[in-house]
Amino acid sequence: MFETLKPQPADKILALMQMYRDDPRDNKIDLGVGVYKNAEGVTPVMRAIKTAEHKLWEEQTSKSYVGLAGDPAYSDAMIKLILADSVERANVAAAATPGGTGAVRQAFELIKMANPGARVFVSNPTWPNHISILNYLNIETVAYRYFDRETCGVDFDGMIADLKTANKGDVVLLHGCCHNPTGANLNMVQWQEVVAILNERGLIPMIDIAYQGFGDGLEEDAQGVRYVAANTPECLIAASCSKNFGIYRERTGLLMAVSQDGGAQALNQGTLAFLNRQNYSFPPDHGARLVSMILNDDALRADWAAELEETRLGMLALRQQLADELQRLTGSDRFGFLAQHRGMFSLLGTTPEMVEKMRADSGIYMVGDSRMNIAGLNEQTVPILAKAILDAGV
Template sequence: MFETVTPPEPDKIIRLMGMFAADPRPDKVDLGVGVYRSPDGRTPVMAAVKAAERGIWERQETKGYVSLSGDPGYLDAMRRLILGDAVPAARVAACGTPGGTGAVRQVLETVRRLRPEATVWISDPTWPNHPAIIDHLGQARRTYRYYDPETGGLDRDGMLADLAEAKAGDLILLHGCCHNPTGADLTRADWQAVADLCARTGAIPFVDTAYQGFGDGIEADAAGVRLLAATLPEVLIAASCSKNFGLYRERVGAVLIMTDAKAAADGVLAGMNRQNYAFPPDHGARVVQDILSDAGLEAQWRAELDEMRTVMQGNRAALAAALREATGSDRFGYLGAHRGMFSLIGARPEQVDILRETHGIYLVGDGRMNVAGLTPGVIPRVARALAEVLA
């Protein structure tokens, strides 16, 4: 069956992981793979997660199935975390998924099934899995302007001009916070402008929220999606707990749909789960549920998340300062204003190759840098290499 098959191109980030692992240089630096690292270079298990897992181990008496949509307690906890009181629970359909990627896939599959004529609008640039999944499903897609490489910020006018062409029923895919790969986020005024545009055109916002708490804090990072949910009749959300709970390998995600037809949407989501993987993973979801349902564990988790965010913001500020010293200019000053794990540094693919081959600094080919992969000891060397190669 496979004799004449040409294998697909390897995923660029997975390929980069393999190259980094095979590199024998002791001073190599991984700024490509999107995981958080503490100042000592580890990707730690959060203490609140360990405590929740200990409690689960002590109390859990069965590994039997829960439901096609996942544990209702977990789904309610995710609704409260993301939406707060912006929309009544009676208007929120939900299902658990294997990670945020599974949530994105389930939303897109659902829309393809119910509204096959819809076009999906994605930012330029966006997370590579967005167009990959859309294309695999055979859906129509268009891009809208988002990032201005000259300023390192949002191209607000271009974004709104492009999205004005969206039709009723089209999806507008937005990053809830900490835009991947640019780090340039929407302001509250921008979110309001998008809400007004959707109300005017009938387009449906689809928010991918994978980094809540990594930008400006749990509540601030949810402000945009809450504004949409409180304003519009229908909003789709794909959520991930990989980053903010450090549950990368547990694959914890969820779909939330704001609609007046909650019962119908819940039934569709459960049916989609059945067709794809039946029951979603439970262990990581139960960890999240237990943390968000226990005041002490939630406070501990929030404190740890605050510390992670502070580390990333400190990395940004330190790198911007080191680059200012190395280049004699404020060319990279925008790095300090960005939010989350990622920023684009304006490197061409051949410059990324030089950074890897000559300096042992690993970036994704489009110049995306994971600032969470920096540590205080490597920031001066990274800044010198960037200044030299990008001169």
């Protein structure tokens, strides 16, 4: 049997990580891996997580299974965090998943089950794993224009024109905030126009929100998601706790199915539980338990929100420093978009050849499409990156 297997394409980011590890240069800079790192290059355990873990260690009396959909307290807390009061809780079905990727995978499985002929419209570009999973499930994908390589902002006219070609029942995959890989986000006026197109054409929105709190703030980053949930007949939302709670390895995510028809909730909830059973039975609980403990404790929540805000402001400061340094070196504001982007990532919009030149000449590691992780920088390395960008001819 095994002799019939074929080699699978290597993951470009994982390959880049290995190249970085093998590079003997002391001054190399890793801007490739999509993980938050502080100025010391460490992905820290957040203070509130440490406190919650200690409390859990003292109080937990069992490691028995939770339900197929996970701990209801976790679902309730996450729904409140993301959706607030934009929709009735009774209209939301939810299931815990192994990370945001698990939520995305389960959402695609649900789409295939509910409407096998549905196409999924994805932004160009999008997180590569979106495309990989859709292809693996044999779900047809259609790219819609999103990133304008001239302005390094959103090509909104192109996006709307492409969404108008979608058929009733097709799914539109949207990034809730901090678009990965571009860092270019929709504003609220644009969110409203997108929703108008979704409703006009009978399209189903699916939102991937993995960076709430990394962009403009916890509440601000959820505004678009809340507007979609409140103003479309139904939608899917895949959420991750990896970044804003810093619990990457705990694999903590949530899939929500929102319907304005409250009578659909029981069927939707049963379907999410069924899908969990088919893929991994019971979802992991440790990270989810910590998240619910933090969100339901005023002191822990305040400490978590304060540290998250420090993280957000630190990344914004690095963005501004890089934009300012490039303006100083060039006498031009053509890199001003770096300060306008939000989240961990920005897309420089340059060629793979220039990205390779930065790696070879300056030890700057970023993904070949020119996505760079701003959180991989610190105050000392920003000038090094700025010079490398210009030396490569960007």
